[in-house]
Amino acid sequence: MQENHSKTHITIHDIARELNISASTVSRALQNNPRISIHTRTTVRELAQKYNYQPNVLASSLRKGQGNTVGVIIPRINRNFFSNVIGGMEEVLSDAGYNLMICQTYEKFNKEVAAVQTLINARVNAIIMSLSMETRSTEHIRHLKNKNIRLLFFDRTCEQVPSSSVTTDDEQGAFLAVKHLIDNGYRKIVHIAGADHINIYRNRKNGYLRAMRENGIDVRKEWIMHRGMVLEGGKEAFQTFSSWDERPDAVFCAGDYAALGIISAARQKSVRIPEDLGVVGFSNEPFTEFIEPSLTSVDQKGEEMGRIVAGQFLKQSGENTPDEIIETRILKPELLIRASSVCKTK
Amino acid sequence: MQENHSKTHITIHDIARELNISASTVSRALQNNPRISIHTRTTVRELAQKYNYQPNVLASSLRKGQGNTVGVIIPRINRNFFSNVIGGMEEVLSDAGYNLMICQTYEKFNKEVAAVQTLINARVNAIIMSLSMETRSTEHIRHLKNKNIRLLFFDRTCEQVPSSSVTTDDEQGAFLAVKHLIDNGYRKIVHIAGADHINIYRNRKNGYLRAMRENGIDVRKEWIMHRGMVLEGGKEAFQTFSSWDERPDAVFCAGDYAALGIISAARQKSVRIPEDLGVVGFSNEPFTEFIEPSLTSVDQKGEEMGRIVAGQFLKQSGENTPDEIIETRILKPELLIRASSVCKTK
DNA sequence: TCATTTGGTACAATCGATTGCACAATCTAT
DNA sequence: ATAGATTGTGCAATCGATTGTACCAAATGA
Secondary structure, eight states, rough: OOOTTOOSSOOOHHHHHHHOOOHHHHHHTTTTTSEEEEEEHHHHHHHHHHHHHOOOHHHHHHHTTSSSSSEESSSOOOOOOOHHHHHHHHHHHHHOOOOEEEEEOOHHHHHHHHHHHHHHHHOSSSSEOOTTOOOOOOOHHTTTTTTEEEEESSSSSOSSOOOOOEOOHHHHHHHHHHHHHHHTTSSSSEEEEOOTTHHHHHHHHHHHHHHHHTTTOOOOGGGGGOOSSSSHHHHHHHHHHHTSOOOOOOESSHHHHHHHHHHHHHHHTTTTTTTOEEEEEBBBBBGGGTTTSBBBBEEHHHHHHHHHHHHHHHHHHHOOOOOOOEEEEEEEEEOOGGGOOOOOOO | OOTTTTTTTTTHHHHHHHHHTTHHHHHHHHHOOOOOHHHHHHHHHHHHTTOOOOOOOOHHHHHHHOHHHHHHHHTTSSSHHHHHHHHHHHHHHHTTTEEEEEEEEEEEEEHHHHHHHHHTTTOEEEEEEOOOTTTTOHHHTTTTTTTEEEEEEESSSSSSOOOEEEEOOOHHHHHHHHHHHTTTTOOOOOEEEOOTTSHHOOOOOOOHHHHHTTTOOOOOOGGGEOOOSSHHHHHHHHHHTTTSSSOOEEEEEEEEEHHHHHHHHHHTOOOOTTOOOOOOOOSSOOGGBSSOOOOOOOOOHHHHHHHHHHHHHHHHHHHOSSSSOEEEEEEOOOOEEEEEGOOOOO
8 A cells, every 4th residue: 555645635534544534524523423432532533634625615615516716806906995895704704614706896796796606606595795886777686695605795785686795875975074174164065976777876875865854954056066076076076066056155076086086186276174175085095094184084994894794694504594684884984074075254 | 386476595406306407407507517408408597587596606616626816915905006007907807706805914924824724714716915024934925835825925925825916126216217327427426215124125226336336336325225115214314415515416305105205205305306406216106207296207007017926926826737837037127207307417 | 332531519527615415333222 | 041221333324526337229331
């Protein structure tokens, strides 16, 4: 009998052969199955240790019909908010023995469909996702439950498919932001809004509207400016409202990059911030506290969101009840007041 | 015969049964094997399409002994540089049909060991990693090759284990940065340096020294200030050199956050940048272009690094040669000149 | 016409771990 | 002493896809 030292991986059969027992006994011994004698169990474990045996998760997952992998689908990983969320999820899930498989959609619907498919093929236990901007149909995620794959959302959720989710109270965040502007004496407040079919942007707009309504300020139609949440979106909006007869005195942006565009365009035109124009953003991107003037923004607590949604999944998979528990968490956002919105002379 | 619509996944056996052929024929038909008649091939494909058949990658990987997953080990995902690298890798690898499995070490050695083990168990095709700060031993990655798992490094590499890698030429980046300061009339240039046992910081210091030497500037001992690469490190350094009899006229920081600290402290003391003090950072963090004044910095091209290291892996796995090709790429960093270091009156 | 090639398909083993069931050996109770 | 329970282990099927080989049938060649 010749030992094969070139073997790439040790299997339970190798251990079984060496101990003259069957592979099934080895398998049970490693699982600490009480039906195996203590003596056999320890012998097996010792040998496994000695050879640094590592179970083949592919085989085990195939047999059990379930792996130990959670799929994550996000628009882009190199965006501060999303990488924070992933950091939070990883923290919780890796302790629980799960691996993360990450797919990016780049905000494209077809990439999202492909990602879902990929994760189904990989037989993940769950998919945790934040919808792409383009996503309107939900056909691609409808049938996950039949396939025994849990589905959870964070941030950009989907009302049509009932699932656990964690979101920020965007409406409240926007409300706080706008109320803060009003409290600081601003009245003619424009809103740079995101696409209406995305819940977060819709909610932010609603928060804006409520704050204005509750303070008796009429919102003119043109004050709601739908733009891309990018630098150019802000710049373009600034150009537009600069030409109005009655110019706004503040801007609430549904995203920090748009706010940055406003600030940048305002500087070029020598419009002072916050004296001539108050600005508030949303998301608390890392740059917001460092730019000049520092930008007031709404923090979304990405890491916490990741930890919570991961916890929701663990709770579900812990239960043996086939009918899953749906838990919807809405996190309270925090308004971080900085220089761009506080004007002593107002 | 009753159809089972509650089946979670369609298999080749389901298709075989329905067409009264064997599973192996289905398998070959789906692989477009020429030994299967055209007619059978199309029939199978059509049915597969109809049922939206998706192969079980677990089963296929198990059989083939190799999956389609690449493991990535990084210190932290929510750091701009690393998430950029991952973005770049994902871009290349997902097109090539690979999934990414990401593990974080949080700069801890034992977390790194565990991550390697996890990825071995998952039978990844390769591990692409950037070492944790704590890592000094290489026992945990030595035996990957025996296990038929490729190993590649980026940024923080490991000389002891020969493997393909991509790094930035930190020495050169620092040299360019300091040369740029000198060219702009600065002479008394202080260097805020990082920990000496980390190669990237050591290299940056060497670049600084070479630029100074080549331009005939004597570097005083106290000009090299070892500080943490954080905001406070910069602030503290500023306080320190402010009290010197002969104050420096510029600072080259091995990290952007330290540079930010310098700028922030300088503003408080009404020291003008770049007139009174030139500042250059390193890493091109997202905030650098938005702060006031915008910060000159050295870009490390994270995305490109990710794309290249992913490409190196693809090249290796494309070859059938068992002895792998080792390719070491050193990327030329790019100095992004902004307001903090260019002074017209100098 | 018989032998041989070629085309098309099926069988069965395999990857590694898991698990229902069978079975032998030992022990307990009557 | 025999029926029944208990303990410890092995056999073999299973998860789903892949692949070497065997096989039958039709086609070709001599």
